[in-house]
Amino acid sequence: MKILCVSDQIDPLIYSNTIKDRFSDIDLVLSAGDLPLDYLEFIVTTLNKPVLFVFGNHNLKELPYYRPSFEDRFRIHSPQEERDALTSGAIHVGSKVHKEGNLIIMGLGGSLRYNNGPNQFTNKQMNYEICKLIPRLLFNRLFHGRFLDILLTHAPPLGIHDKEDPCHRGFKAFLWFMRMFKPRYLIHGHIHLYDLQDVRTTIYHDTQVINAYSHYVIETGANP
Template sequence: MKILCISDQIDPLIYSSTIKERFADIDLVLSAGDLPLDYLEFIVTTLNKPVLFVFGNHNLKELPFYRPSFEDRLRIRSFQEERDALSSGAVHVGSKVYKEGNLIIMGLGGSLRYNNGPNQFTNGQMNYEIWRLIPRLLFNKLRYGRFLDILLTHAPPLGIHDKEDPCHRGFKAFLWFMRVFKPRYLIHGHIHLYDLQDVRTTTYQQTQVINAYSHYLIDTGANP
């Protein structure tokens, strides 16, 4: 399966009339956050392939329709109708486990808390997001022989591709997750790459950690 991974930047190679020719062999698109839903809608309608996404810490206008608080549900009238009207055709997998073809994908959006903004989490809160999904992962292990194939996040793991400033520091929770559940890939965004020499891929334990900034292509082979 060939996967187009995207995040953080509207790439002119993708947002183009030649997208069909350039990415004709793509089977799946994974968005690691900080991209407008209009951009995802363009990809869905043009490539006619599944697009799965998580939210980051920017471009959060539609976040309340996908991860509503109690106050959001009270404030948003005709909640379901408005959400359907905003639908880009992409599938939100934040704090969910989702099966696409032969791939099992788990999504964890947001960034480490740095200014109490929306979709920001402490390490403790991210641990809680993971623990909520463990029953589904255990079910996958029993049924499919593995917990998951891909962890799709916005923020990177602590110490892998992250930065020293509070905004761009990674989650420690992702390190123990990789050690325990052994996803084949962790695909993240959040860290912009301005230099071709910047590290984009790193192996941690049995997981290949990939920065999807702008776009990156992976081929999982015939099987996960």
């Protein structure tokens, strides 16, 4: 199975009329955040493959329709406006566990809190987001023989591909999650790669951590 991972940058190799030729063998697309929904809509309609996504800490115009706060529920007045925001064709998996074919995918969007902006979380809050999903993970373990296959995030784990500045520091919560639930992959964005020598993949215990910046293709081999 081939998975196209995208995040953070509109890639001219993807946003072009050659996308079908270049990525004709792709089975699934995963977006790790900070991309406009019309870009994801282009990928959905052109490749005609499932696109799953989480929101990052930028490009959040449509976030209130997918993850409304208490205040957002009062600000969204137009049903048509809401329908328009939800018709990209991409599937939001933020703070959800989703089964796509034989793959079990869990999404955790947002970044570590650094200026109290939207979709930013403290480590304690991210622990809470994870704990809400543990019953579904236990169900998966019981009925599918594993908790999950892929954890799709925006931010990286603490100490893996992250940076020292507060904006780009990773979540400590993702470290214990990988040790406990053993996803095959953790796919993240948020950390821009400007040098071909920058590290893009790292093994942590049983998990391959991958930075999806711009685009990256992974081949999972046999389906789980």
